[in-house]
Amino acid sequence: MKIVVLKFGGTSVGTIEKIKTVAEIINEYKRKKFKVIVVSSAMSGVTNELIKKSKGISDNFSDVEYDVLVSSGEQIACSLIAGRLNHIGHKSRSWLAWQIPIFTKGVHKNSRIYTINKKKILKYLEDGGTPIVTGFQGINEHERVSTIGRGGSDATAIVLAKFFKAQRCIIYTDVEGVYTTDPNKTNKARKIKEISYEEMLEMASLGAKVMQPVSIQDARLNRINIEVKSSFVKKPGTLITKRSNIINNKIITGISSTQNDSKVSLIGVKDKPGVAASIFKPLSKNSINVDMVVQNISANGKETDLTFTIKTDDLKKTKKIIESNKNIRFKKLLLKKDVAKISIIGVGMITTPGVTFRMFQTLANKKINIQVISTSEIKISVLIDKRSVKKALIALHKEFKLDN
Amino acid sequence: MKIVVLKFGGTSVGTIEKIKTVAEIINEYKRKKFKVIVVSSAMSGVTNELIKKSKGISDNFSDVEYDVLVSSGEQIACSLIAGRLNHIGHKSRSWLAWQIPIFTKGVHKNSRIYTINKKKILKYLEDGGTPIVTGFQGINEHERVSTIGRGGSDATAIVLAKFFKAQRCIIYTDVEGVYTTDPNKTNKARKIKEISYEEMLEMASLGAKVMQPVSIQDARLNRINIEVKSSFVKKPGTLITKRSNIINNKIITGISSTQNDSKVSLIGVKDKPGVAASIFKPLSKNSINVDMVVQNISANGKETDLTFTIKTDDLKKTKKIIESNKNIRFKKLLLKKDVAKISIIGVGMITTPGVTFRMFQTLANKKINIQVISTSEIKISVLIDKRSVKKALIALHKEFKLDN
Numbered sequence: 001m002k003i004v005v006l007k008f009g010g011t012s013v014g015t016i017e018k019i020k021t022v023a024e025i026i027n028e029y030k031r032k033k034f035k036v037i038v039v040s041s042a043m044s045g046v047t048n049e050l051i052k053k054s055k056g057i058s059d060n061f062s063d064v065e066y067d068v069l070v071s072s073g074e075q076i077a078c079s080l081i082a083g084r085l086n087h088i089g090h091k092s093r094s095w096l097a098w099q100i101p102i103f104t105k106g107v108h109k110n111s112r113i114y115t116i117n118k119k120k121i122l123k124y125l126e127d128g129g130t131p132i133v134t135g136f137q138g139i140n141e142h143e144r145v146s147t148i149g150r151g152g153s154d155a156t157a158i159v160l161a162k163f164f165k166a167q168r169c170i171i172y173t174d175v176e177g178v179y180t181t182d183p184n185k186t187n188k189a190r191k192i193k194e195i196s197y198e199e200m201l202e203m204a205s206l207g208a209k210v211m212q213p214v215s216i217q218d219a220r221l222n223r224i225n226i227e228v229k230s231s232f233v234k235k236p237g238t239l240i241t242k243r244s245n246i247i248n249n250k251i252i253t254g255i256s257s258t259q260n261d262s263k264v265s266l267i268g269v270k271d272k273p274g275v276a277a278s279i280f281k282p283l284s285k286n287s288i289n290v291d292m293v294v295q296n297i298s299a300n301g302k303e304t305d306l307t308f309t310i311k312t313d314d315l316k317k318t319k320k321i322i323e324s325n326k327n328i329r330f331k332k333l334l335l336k337k338d339v340a341k342i343s344i345i346g347v348g349m350i351t352t353p354g355v356t357f358r359m360f361q362t363l364a365n366k367k368i369n370i371q372v373i374s375t376s377e378i379k380i381s382v383l384i385d386k387r388s389v390k391k392a393l394i395a396l397h398k399e400f401k402l403d404n
Numbered sequence: 405m406k407i408v409v410l411k412f413g414g415t416s417v418g419t420i421e422k423i424k425t426v427a428e429i430i431n432e433y434k435r436k437k438f439k440v441i442v443v444s445s446a447m448s449g450v451t452n453e454l455i456k457k458s459k460g461i462s463d464n465f466s467d468v469e470y471d472v473l474v475s476s477g478e479q480i481a482c483s484l485i486a487g488r489l490n491h492i493g494h495k496s497r498s499w500l501a502w503q504i505p506i507f508t509k510g511v512h513k514n515s516r517i518y519t520i521n522k523k524k525i526l527k528y529l530e531d532g533g534t535p536i537v538t539g540f541q542g543i544n545e546h547e548r549v550s551t552i553g554r555g556g557s558d559a560t561a562i563v564l565a566k567f568f569k570a571q572r573c574i575i576y577t578d579v580e581g582v583y584t585t586d587p588n589k590t591n592k593a594r595k596i597k598e599i600s601y602e603e604m605l606e607m608a609s610l611g612a613k614v615m616q617p618v619s620i621q622d623a624r625l626n627r628i629n630i631e632v633k634s635s636f637v638k639k640p641g642t643l644i645t646k647r648s649n650i651i652n653n654k655i656i657t658g659i660s661s662t663q664n665d666s667k668v669s670l671i672g673v674k675d676k677p678g679v680a681a682s683i684f685k686p687l688s689k690n691s692i693n694v695d696m697v698v699q700n701i702s703a704n705g706k707e708t709d710l711t712f713t714i715k716t717d718d719l720k721k722t723k724k725i726i727e728s729n730k731n732i733r734f735k736k737l738l739l740k741k742d743v744a745k746i747s748i749i750g751v752g753m754i755t756t757p758g759v760t761f762r763m764f765q766t767l768a769n770k771k772i773n774i775q776v777i778s779t780s781e782i783k784i785s786v787l788i789d790k791r792s793v794k795k796a797l798i799a800l801h802k803e804f805k806l807d808n
Contacts, residue, residue, distance in 0.1 A: 016460035050480065056420035057484050058491035065490065068483035068498045072476040076454065079472035080461050086469065087462035094472050098502055099547055143503055 001125060003166040004034045007135065007157035010044035011174035012231035013077045019043075023084040025172065025231060026130060030090065035125045037164060039135040039157040040081055042073025063108035067137070067147045071097075074134035074153070082132045092130040095121065097137045097145070102156070104138035110149035113138050113159045121164070133160065154215040162222040169224050171211065172231040177238030178203065178210050180402040181255040186394050188403045192253060193236070196243040199253045202345045202379045206256035216240065243347055251348035251355060252400035257389050258341045261291070262315045263371065265307040266322070268331025271298040276306065278327045286321060288314045292341065292374040292383060303331075307372060309383060312337055339371060340389045343381040344396060356380055362399045368392050405529060407570040408438045411539065411561035414448035415578035416635035417481045423447075427488040429576070429635060430534060434494065439529045441568060443539040443561040444485055446477025467512035471541070471551045475501070478538035478557070486536045496534040499525065501541045501549070506560070508542035514553035517542050517563045525568070537564065558619040566626040573628050575615065576635040581642030582607065582614050584806040585659040590798050592807045596657060597640070600647040603657045606749045606783045610660035620644065647751055655752035655759060656804035661793050662745045665695070666719045667775065669711040670726070672735025675702040680710065682731045690725060692718045696745065696778040696787060707735075711776060713787060716741055743775060744793045747785040748800060760784055766803045772796050 006026060013019050022040075029036045050070050054061040078094035085092035100121060104111035121131050135153025140146045148155055154171055161169035176191055178200065183189040195203070197220035204213045210228050219226050219240065229237025239245075269275055276295065283290055291309045298304040310318055319335060322328055349355040359380055363370060368391065372383035384392060397403055410430060417423050426444075433440045454474050458465040482498035489496035504525060508515035525535050539557025544550045552559055558575060565573035580595055582604065587593040599607070601624035608617045614632050623630050623644065633641025673679055684694055695713040702708040714722055723739060726732055753759040763784055767774060772795065776787035788796060801807055 016457060019461065053420060053480070053484060054487060057423065057487045060491065062487045062490045065483040065487040065498060068500070069480060069487070072479045075476045075479070076457070076473060079469040080457060083458060083461045083466045083469040083473070086466045087464065094469060096472070096549075145500075 001035045002033065003037060003125070003164050004029055005037045005039065005157050005161040005164070005166045005169045007039040007153055007169065007171050008041065008081075008231060009153070009171070009173040010041045010047070012172045013040055013081065014044040016080070018231070019077075019080050019084055022081055022172070022231060023088060026081075026085060027088065027090070030130065036130050037121070037125070037160055037166070038081060038130060038132045039153055039160060040074060040077045040132060041135050041153040042070075043077050046073040046076065064144060067108050067145045071134065071137040071145045071147055074136055078132040078134050085130055085132075090130055091128050092132060093124075095131045095133045097134050098139045098143070100133070102133075102138035102159075104140050104146045104148060106146075108144075108146050111138065111140060111146040112148055113155065116159065116163045118163055152212070154211055155218060158215050158218045158222070158224055158226070161224045162218075166224070168227060169219065170227045170229065170237075172229060173210065174230065174232065175210060175228075176230045176233060176235055177228050178240075178254070180253070181393055181397055182257065185257070185390055186397060188394065188397050190402065192238050194239045194241060194246045194248060195253055196246055196347055197240060198243065198378055199345050199347055200240045202343070202376070203254050203256055206258060206341070206343050206345070206379075206381070248348070250346065250401060251352045252344045252346035252402065253348070254345050255393055255396050255400070255402070256343050256345065257393060259386065259389070260312045261309050261339050261341055261383070262312045263307060263309050263336040263339045263383065264318060264322075265305060265334040265336075266328075266330040266332075267305050267334060268303050269306050270329060271302055271304040279306065279322070282321050282325050282328075283310075283318060286317060288318055288321075292372045292381065294372050294374075309339065309341065309372065338386040339383050340386040341381050341383055342389060342392050342396070343379055344400065345379045346400075347378050349380070350377060358399060359396065362395050363392055366391055366395050405439045406437065407441065407529070407568050408433055409441045409443065409561050409565040409568070409570045409573045411443040411557055411573065411575050412445065412485075412635060413557070413575070413577040414445045414451070416576045417444055417485065418448040420484070422635070423481070423484050423488055426485055426576075426635060427492060430485075430489060431492060431494070434534065440534050441525070441529070441564055441570070442485060442534060442536045443557055443564060444478060444481040444536060445539050445557040446474075447481050450477040450480065468548060471512050471549045475538065475541045475549045475551055478540055482536040482538050489534055489536075494534055495532050496536060497528075499528075499535045499537045501538050502543045502547070504537070506537075506542035506563075508544050508550045508552060510550075512548075512550050515542065515544060515550040516552055517559065520563065520567045522567055556616070558615055559622060562619050562622045562626070562628055562630070565628045566622075570628070572631060573623065574631045574633065574641075576633060577614065578634065578636065579614060579632075580634045580637060580639055581632050582644075582658070584657070585797055585801055586661065589661070589794055590801060592798065592801050594806065594808075596642050598643045598645060598650045598652060599657055600650055600751050601644060602647070602782055603749050603751055604644045606747070606780070607658050607660055610662060610745070610747050610749070610783075610785070652752070654750065654805060655756045656748045656750035656806065657752070658749050659797055659800050659804070659806070660747050660749065661797060663790065663793070664716045665713050665743050665745055665787070666716040667711060667713050667740040667743045667787065668719075668722060668726075669709060669738040669740075670732075670734040670736075671709050671738065672707050673710050674733060675706055675708040683710065683726070686725050686729050686732075687714075687722060690721060692722055692725075696776050696785065698776050698778070713743065713745065713776065742790040743787050744790040745785050745787050746793060746796050746800070747783055748804065749783045750804075751782050753784070754781060762803060763800065766799050767796055770795055770799050
């Protein structure tokens with residue numbers, strides 16, 4: 001069977017008219033003789049409306065019932081899509097997670113799918129039906145509805161693609177694909193035709209909102225080709241695939257930037273083993289994500305400076321933790337809001353020397369000061385003043401030949 | 405176990421604040437050491453909103469998917485009630501029909517519950533939990549969600565009361581109980597303390613909107629005491645029970661009236677067997693409900709007049725059917741809109757002679773002309789001019805001592 005998994009996000013099924021368009025998209029794949037498995041999110045706004053209700057009921061609403069509550073959103077969307085396909089003459093039905101079933105493990109609100117019973121869906125596909133599967137949910141060992149936190153319906157789609165050995169998993173959303181950089185920041189941004197899982201992972205982690213890193217990682221591990229495209233315009237999207245599939249002579253694939261970062265510097269920290277741990281342990285316990293970390297070389301062999309970045313939302317909490325924790329010793333605490341991280345990403349940099357230099361030189365030419373640097377195999381990130389982000393993006397976009 | 409089934413209608417769970425009140429009501433029964441099974445409808449407005457969506461998708465929306473769609477409404481309400489009970493410290497959880505399961509038979513949108521697997525709920529009750537069950541739905545032999553048409557969540561509550569041998573089934577709604585007559589028509593209307601199943605059946609069939617006849621009949625067959633009361637005010641409601649439980653010295657329990665009736669008279673119909681059938685068969689086939697039927701005694705042994713009432717909405721259709729059907733022969737067709745049926749109901753009339761006379765005399769005194777009469781063991785209905793309904797109601801309410 002030539003199977004394709006189509007996943008529609010909340011905005012793609014956001015109105016009755018859009019659901020009709022979704023049915024037409026599915027219809028096109030049917031015409032091309034594909035067996036289509038559809039995964040749908042809740043209509044945009046529905047989930048938030050339900051969450052609002054739960055907050056009205058309790059500021060500590062049960063996680064178990066939360067899953068029952070919000071999972072109704074996908075149920076609604078799936079029945080409407082199936083109903084529309086029936087209307088235009090297709091054999092189709094909604095498949096609620098418990099009917100398949102899709103089995104999850106882990107805590108409520110944040111479960112993960114660990115297996116799917118393929119039997120019924122396979123039979124249904126063989127009989128010519130188009131199953132519309134509720135995304136974002138499953139049932140656990142207690143037969144309770146459980147939602148999968150991160151990744152949501154994308155994760156459902158990728159797991160289905162894996163279990164049914166789909167040729168491709170297509171994520172329909174409200175953007176046309178993955179861009180070289182945020183199109184809101186420069187009109188030079190252009191759609192990327194193909195991107196490797198690894199690059200996409202870095203892009204996603206660094207703020208590209210197209211897909212959750214966890215879903216990309218899942219696709220990577222299972223070698224599932226993902227296409228991200230818009231359900232509103234008929235244009236090719238971005239193919240996320242393995243490196244060897246990509247013929248790309250660009251060194252850098254994309255540039256991303258994050259905002260609302262803050263820099264924390266502890267001056268005069270004892271330079272001995274265990275000091276960094278003593279600082280990061282209480283932060284981690286309080287769910288504060290520490291991002292870039294730099295420790296200077298100790299000048300006198302006794303004391304050093306430690307710098308790291310966090311989300312500005314966590315700044316107050318971080319300050320309190322550091323100042324109140326007696327195990328953390330330092331001479332001076334410096335806090336700086338309004339910094340931003342800008343990153344260039346590309347598998348090409350592995351084989352191309354001098355990328356770091358070119359990045360630094362480009363920023364220097366624009367008189368942009370680099371405050372912290374952090375690198376990975378396929379990524380270089382620098383911390384700069386927030387006000388210089390746009391200028392830096394445009395300059396780097398040009399430097400690495402992403403403009404055309 | 406001292407079990408009570410509490411059913412909350414759409415208006416009773418219509419807002420977050422009202423759901424909090426519902427949790428308090430449940431809490432009171434828990435304090436009185438009852439094991440409580442809760443059945444909830446969808447929050448008022450939710451079901452209509454979903455139906456509107458289905459109509460946007462197709463003017464012929466699949467019945468199967470319709471059931472998937474609308475059943476989400478009860479799922480939402482149940483999770484919120486359970487969440488609120490958790491919030492105030494109770495062990496409680498939502499039970500979706502498929503989790504119990506509640507099994508249905510029959511066509512989609514109009515199934516009926518035929519059995520319930522008691523095991524899990526019973527265990528949950530024994531463990532001190534308060535199950536919140538989705539009303540109005542079950543699953544059928546194909547493991548599809550199916551909704552029960554008439555009676556809806558009331559029917560679910562009564563079936564649960566029957567299966568779990570509940571001491572009482574309490575229907576919480578937005579009225580305080582069953583009234584002697586429509587309080588909108590006379591301020592003399594008063595709440596009935598106790599009413600027999602049979603009387604309630606007549607009242608419901610005749611327009612009292614408190615409960616669907618099918619649910620009352622179900623309760624009657626299973627001898628389940630039902631209390632209808634308001635979730636908004638703390639007052640006793642109306643108990644619906646078997647005749648022998650009622651100490652009621654009133655002859656008449658209630659008076660009801662219907663509106664939007666029309667009268668159809670066929671003059672000069674052949675007086676021979678099969679004629680009435682030839683008229684009512686095509687009407688029945690077209691789902692036209694024929695209510696009161698009177699056939700005059702044939703004066704000449706050859707011809708007679710036939711009169712019946714229908715809903716005014718069906719008048720045009722009825723006219724067309726009668727005039728176009730060549731099997732129906734008559735001399736003249738008379739149609740009359742703006743008639744109304746007024747009925748007095750009470751088991752007391754079985755043992756009390758002269759009730760019919762008193763009714764007719766009362767109307768005669770008010771110069772109200774009776775057009776058609778129809779009686780049952782515990783009910784007398786008359787057809788009168790629509791404009792006289794209020795006057796007739798008030799006079800009869802006084803005559804049969806329902807005013808005080």
